[in-house]
Amino acid sequence: MSARRRGPRAAGGDTREAILETARDQFSTLGYRATTLRGVGSAAGVDPRLVLHYFGSKRELFSAAVRLPVDPAALIGEVFANDATEVAVGVARALIGILEDPRTRQRALAVIRAAATEPEAAAIIREMLTQEALVPLTAAIVRDQPQLRASLIGSSFVGLAMARYVVAVEPLASTPPEQVVRAFAPVIAHYLDDDWTETPG
Amino acid sequence: MSARRRGPRAAGGDTREAILETARDQFSTLGYRATTLRGVGSAAGVDPRLVLHYFGSKRELFSAAVRLPVDPAALIGEVFANDATEVAVGVARALIGILEDPRTRQRALAVIRAAATEPEAAAIIREMLTQEALVPLTAAIVRDQPQLRASLIGSSFVGLAMARYVVAVEPLASTPPEQVVRAFAPVIAHYLDDDWTETPG
Numbered sequence: 568m569s570a571r572r573r574g575p576r577a578a579g580g581d582t583r584e585a586i587l588e589t590a591r592d593q594f595s596t597l598g599y600r601a602t603t604l605r606g607v608g609s610a611a612g613v614d615p616r617l618v619l620h621y622f623g624s625k626r627e628l629f630s631a632a633v634r635l636p637v638d639p640a641a642l643i644g645e646v647f648a649n650d651a652t653e654v655a656v657g658v659a660r661a662l663i664g665i666l667e668d669p670r671t672r673q674r675a676l677a678v679i680r681a682a683a684t685e686p687e688a689a690a691i692i693r694e695m696l697t698q699e700a701l702v703p704l705t706a707a708i709v710r711d712q713p714q715l716r717a718s719l720i721g722s723s724f725v726g727l728a729m730a731r732y733v734v735a736v737e738p739l740a741s742t743p744p745e746q747v748v749r750a751f752a753p754v755i756a757h758y759l760d761d762d763w764t765e766t767p768g
Numbered sequence: 769m770s771a772r773r774r775g776p777r778a779a780g781g782d783t784r785e786a787i788l789e790t791a792r793d794q795f796s797t798l799g800y801r802a803t804t805l806r807g808v809g810s811a812a813g814v815d816p817r818l819v820l821h822y823f824g825s826k827r828e829l830f831s832a833a834v835r836l837p838v839d840p841a842a843l844i845g846e847v848f849a850n851d852a853t854e855v856a857v858g859v860a861r862a863l864i865g866i867l868e869d870p871r872t873r874q875r876a877l878a879v880i881r882a883a884a885t886e887p888e889a890a891a892i893i894r895e896m897l898t899q900e901a902l903v904p905l906t907a908a909i910v911r912d913q914p915q916l917r918a919s920l921i922g923s924s925f926v927g928l929a930m931a932r933y934v935v936a937v938e939p940l941a942s943t944p945p946e947q948v949v950r951a952f953a954p955v956i957a958h959y960l961d962d963d964w965t966e967t968p969g
Contacts, residue, residue: 683885693935696935718939719952723927723955725926729927730922736898742916750916753962754958
C-alpha cells in the first residue's frame with residue numbers, strides 16, 4: 568500500500584484506486600473469505616461506506632481489484648486481426664506477455680490462487696473469466712465447438728501460470744519467454760484449428 | 769475421518785493409515801502452515817510422538833498424505849511400452865484417469881491447492897513432482913530437451929485439473945472424459961515429439 572490518510576478522503580479517482588490497491592493486498596494475503604469491506608476501508612483510511620458506495624459488494628470489489636489492466640476483448644480483437652498463420656503465435660505471445668509483465672502477473676496469479684482455494688472465489692472467477700475472456704475468445708474462433716476450444720486454451724494458460732510462475736518447476740521456470748512462446752503456440756494452434764473428431768488410438 | 773480411539777493406538781499399518789487420513793483432512797481444510805504433527809495426532813487419537821515416529825517431520829507427513837495411490841514411474845513405464853503412435857493417447861488417458869477417479873483426484877487437487885497458496889508447500893511439491901513424476905517422464909522422452917518437455921506436460925495437466933475440476937469452466941467441466949482425451953492427446957504428442965526449434969511467425 569502507498570499513501571494512507573486518516574478519515575474519509577475526498578471522493579475521486581485517487582480514492583477509488585487507493586481502495587483497490589488495499590483490496591488487492593488483502594485479498595492476496597488474507598484470502599477472499601477473510602477480506603471485508605470494513606477491513607479494506609479501514610486499512611485504506613477511508614470510511615467503509617465509501618467502499619460500499621464505490622463497489623456495491625465484496626464480490627464487485629474483488630472483480631475490480633483483480634481485473635487486468637488490459638481489456639481482453641480488445642487484445643483478442645487485435646491478435647485475431649493478424650494473418651491466420653500468426654494468430655496462434657499472437658495468442659501465445661499475448662498470454663505469456665500477461666504473465667511476464669509484473670503488474671499483470673500479480674493479478675493473474677491472485678485470481679488463480681483464489682480460484683484454487685476458495686469455492687466462493689472460484690465461482691466469481693468462473694463467471695468473470697467466462698464473460699470477459701472466454702466469450703470474446705469464443706466469438707473469434709471459427710471452428711466447431713468454439714466454447715470448448717476457448718476453455719481448453721484457458722486451461723493451458725492456467726497450467727503455464729501454475730507450473731512456470733507459482734510452483735516454478737525447472738527448467739520451465741527459467742526458460743526464456745520466447746522459447747516458451749515457441750513451445751506453446753502449437754498448443755494454441757491445435758485448440759483453435761484442429762479437428763476434434765478423430766478417434767484416439 | 770473414520771474410526772477414532774482415545775490414547776495411543778497399537779502400532780501398525782492401521783495406525784499409519786489413520787494418521788494419513790487425518791492429515792489429508794487437515795492439510796486440505798487448514799492448509800499446510802496451520803497443520804501440525806500435534807494437531808494431527810490429537811485428531812487421529814494417537815500420541816503425537818507416534819506421528820513423529822512414523823513420519824519424521826511435517827514435510828514428510830505432507831508428502832505421504834498427498835502421494836497418489838499409483839506409482840508414477842510404473843504408470844509411465846506401462847504407457848511408454850505402447851506403440852509409439854499410442855503413447856500420447858496413453859499419457860493423456862492416464863492423466864485424465866487420475867483426475868476422473870475420485871480417490872486420486874482428491875489428492876491431486878489437494879496438491880495443486882497447496883501449491884497455489886503456500887510457498888512452503890509449493891517448494892515441497894516442486895521437489896516431489898520432480899522426483900516422482902518428472903524424472904521418470906523425462907527418462908522416457910527420446911527427443912531433445914526432455915526435462916523441458918516433461919515440465920510442459922506437467923503444466924498442461926495442472927491446467928486441465930484447475931479449469932475442469934477446480935474452477936469448473938464450462939463446457940470443459942461437463943465434456944465426457946473420452947472427448948477431453950481426444951482434445952488433449954495431440955498436446956501431449958506435441959510436447960513429446962515436435963521440433964522445438966522452429967521460429968515463430
